[in-house]
Amino acid sequence: MSYGQKVDIIDIDYSWSFINYARATDGVYFITLFKSVIISLITTFLCLLIAIPVAFYISFSSVRVKSILLVSILLPLWTNLLIRTYSLIALLRTKGHINNALENLWESANYLLSFFRLANHNFIGESFTPLSLMHNNFSVIFGLIYIYVPFMIIPIYLVLEKIDRNILEASYDLGANHKITFFKIIMPNISVGITSGIILVFIPCLGSFIIPELLGGADSQMIGNIIERQFKSANDWPFGSALSFILIYITIIILGVRYVYSKLYSRLYQRGVS
Amino acid sequence: MKKRVQHYTPVNYAKNNTLKIITFIFLVILYLPIINLIMFSFNDSKRNIVWRGFTSKYYEKLFENEMLFLAFSNSMTIAITSTIISTFLGITTAIALWKFNFYLKKYYDVALLFPIIIPEICMGISMLVFFNYINWPNFQLWPFTLSSIIIAHVSFIFPFVAIIIRARLSMLNNEILEAGQDLGASKYQVIRKIIIPFMSPALVASALLAFTLSLDDFVVTFFTSGPNSVTLPVKIYSMVRFGISPEINAISTLLILIIIICTYFAIRFLSKSNREFMK
Incomplete structure (x- = not known):
């Protein structure tokens, strides 16, 4: 495997020094790293909020509808990430389609108001100011959600599918309402799917660099951009590999936590059964 | 007259309108950019903001x-x-x-x-x-x-x-x-x-x-x-x-x-x- 070689480069140049790792943990780089983690966490959380209802609807719909919905969620997954990000630009930019639509809406509203001789009162602003949807944190998070939400839906759907419907019926029979059933019966059952969904969304989010590069502005750089810059323009390879190794460590830690969690969970479950 | 028996179970979330609407909006947002992209590849305009008619010149x-x-x-x-x-x-x-x-x-x-x-x-x-x-x-x-x-x-x-x-x-x-x-x-x-x-x-x-x-x-x-x-x-x-x-x-x-x-x-x-x- 090609992984062993990487440390060796640092080894040759810096003789096992931790200078690069120390550099990564102070100042701008640490802030960026922290910010990437925050952005990824927000994205993961919002993905979860979107994915649960959609997965619910898919798993409870009829077989025909289900297959159509599944294919339509999987299809964008196969189209190129770059193309999908690019397609978002056309919508989000200042003269993009969303702002155009909003402007049309504003004009028609103004026109409507002018019938009632109200246009001069400036109820809805003097003129239309386009929303700045591009080159900020909003666009980055939106792009990340747009790209990675299918990764959250599919694992949740797969575990939802396995839940015995009779259990839910039994829960309602015993007098629980929707809310109680959801939190006491469904949530524990789909927690495995949720954790794998979180991992599938969080890790690529943390390492993504196309989306912040194309959709983000100066203040929404993520760790991926910095790594890319170390290799392309700044030409500081050892530092870049140190940064990317930090990403790999984070990945490994997350996977380790998940492993321990699943072990504990299964042990608790077994104790509960016996 | 034959009475239609309707089985209603609370478990059937497919009938839930909120879920339906969320899924629908989600799919629209998922496909809107891609469809927009494909559509505007046939647009006869350099700046690609408004639709100017069909062309395959690109x-x-x-x-x-x-x-x-x-x-x-x-x-x-x-x-x-x-x-x-x-x-x-x-x-x-x-x-x-x-x-x-x-x-x-x-x-x-x-x-x-x-x-x-x-x-x-x-x-x-x-x-x-x-x-x-x-x-x-x-x-x-x-x-x-x-x-x-x-x-x-x-x-x-x-x-x-x-x-x-x-x-x-x-x-x-x-x-x-x-x-x-x-x-x-x-x-x-x-x-x-x-x-x-x-x-x-x-x-x-x-x-x-x-x-x-x-x-x-x-x-x-x-x-x-x-x-x-x-x-x-x-x-x-x-x-x-x-x-x-x-x-x-x-x-x-x-x-x-x-x-x-x-x-x-x-x-x-x-x-x-x-x-x-x-x-």
């Missing part, structure tokens, strides 16, 4: 653009070569993991998953550093300029192939193989007459998947490609950085089309193989 322009054609042929060469190599590697890995029990097998399994799990950018960088470390020669002759990209692609694609084929192989009964050997088949014959026909649907599906993955990949290619080995996604990226143009829309549409066709066949083959198993 597609004609594409076929005249030599750089794009070069990038496309590069992409195709890489995709086809790495599909062949990674399918072969994937088959052998899958068979080895399925049939034999060897030292540190458990860890080999994890190692196989590793390229899939780690962030793509780390994969790309590790490839770049690796090629630099072993002083991979900088070829000037055409097919060899792509060699580093092909190696990089193979190394992250073949785990996918191995996993799919292994899932298929795990359905195969060991008794069938033993019966084959009882009836006098040699090891080679067992592989050729039993294992390969059995896993052929998964084989086709995973080969198509490998092709799509390779054609689609940007991040790994971005780090391993040089000036004379530009692929289509890398080319698109450099075009996107200069802003929006209908040409990008046109080429993206073509790429989407190729990928959709491949995926369609992959899914068909996979579901066919599953259906056969159900019988």
Whole structure:
């Protein structure tokens, strides 16, 4: 495997020094790293909020509808990430389609108001100011959600599918309402799917660099951009590999936590059964 | 009058309107940008903001653009070569993991998953550093300029192939193989007459998947490609950085089309193989 070689480069140049790792943990780089983690966490959380209802609807719909919905969620997954990000630009930019639509809406509203001789009162602003949807944190998070939400839906759907419907019926029979059933019966059952969904969304989010590069502005750089810059323009390879190794460590830690969690969970479950 | 009995169970969340609306909005948002992209590739306007009428001139322009054609042929060469190599590697890995029990097998399994799990950018960088470390020669002759990209692609694609084929192989009964050997088949014959026909649907599906993955990949290619080995996604990226143009829309549409066709066949083959198993 090609992984062993990487440390060796640092080894040759810096003789096992931790200078690069120390550099990564102070100042701008640490802030960026922290910010990437925050952005990824927000994205993961919002993905979860979107994915649960959609997965619910898919798993409870009829077989025909289900297959159509599944294919339509999987299809964008196969189209190129770059193309999908690019397609978002056309919508989000200042003269993009969303702002155009909003402007049309504003004009028609103004026109409507002018019938009632109200246009001069400036109820809805003097003129239309386009929303700045591009080159900020909003666009980055939106792009990340747009790209990675299918990764959250599919694992949740797969575990939802396995839940015995009779259990839910039994829960309602015993007098629980929707809310109680959801939190006491469904949530524990789909927690495995949720954790794998979180991992599938969080890790690529943390390492993504196309989306912040194309959709983000100066203040929404993520760790991926910095790594890319170390290799392309700044030409500081050892530092870049140190940064990317930090990403790999984070990945490994997350996977380790998940492993321990699943072990504990299964042990608790077994104790509960016996 | 016949009374219609309506079974209403609270469990049927498909009837829940809130869920329906959320799913609908979600799908609209998911597809709006892509449909918009495809639609505006036919738009007769340079700035691509308002619809100005149908045209296919950007597609004609594409076929005249030599750089794009070069990038496309590069992409195709890489995709086809790495599909062949990674399918072969994937088959052998899958068979080895399925049939034999060897030292540190458990860890080999994890190692196989590793390229899939780690962030793509780390994969790309590790490839770049690796090629630099072993002083991979900088070829000037055409097919060899792509060699580093092909190696990089193979190394992250073949785990996918191995996993799919292994899932298929795990359905195969060991008794069938033993019966084959009882009836006098040699090891080679067992592989050729039993294992390969059995896993052929998964084989086709995973080969198509490998092709799509390779054609689609940007991040790994971005780090391993040089000036004379530009692929289509890398080319698109450099075009996107200069802003929006209908040409990008046109080429993206073509790429989407190729990928959709491949995926369609992959899914068909996979579901066919599953259906056969159900019988």
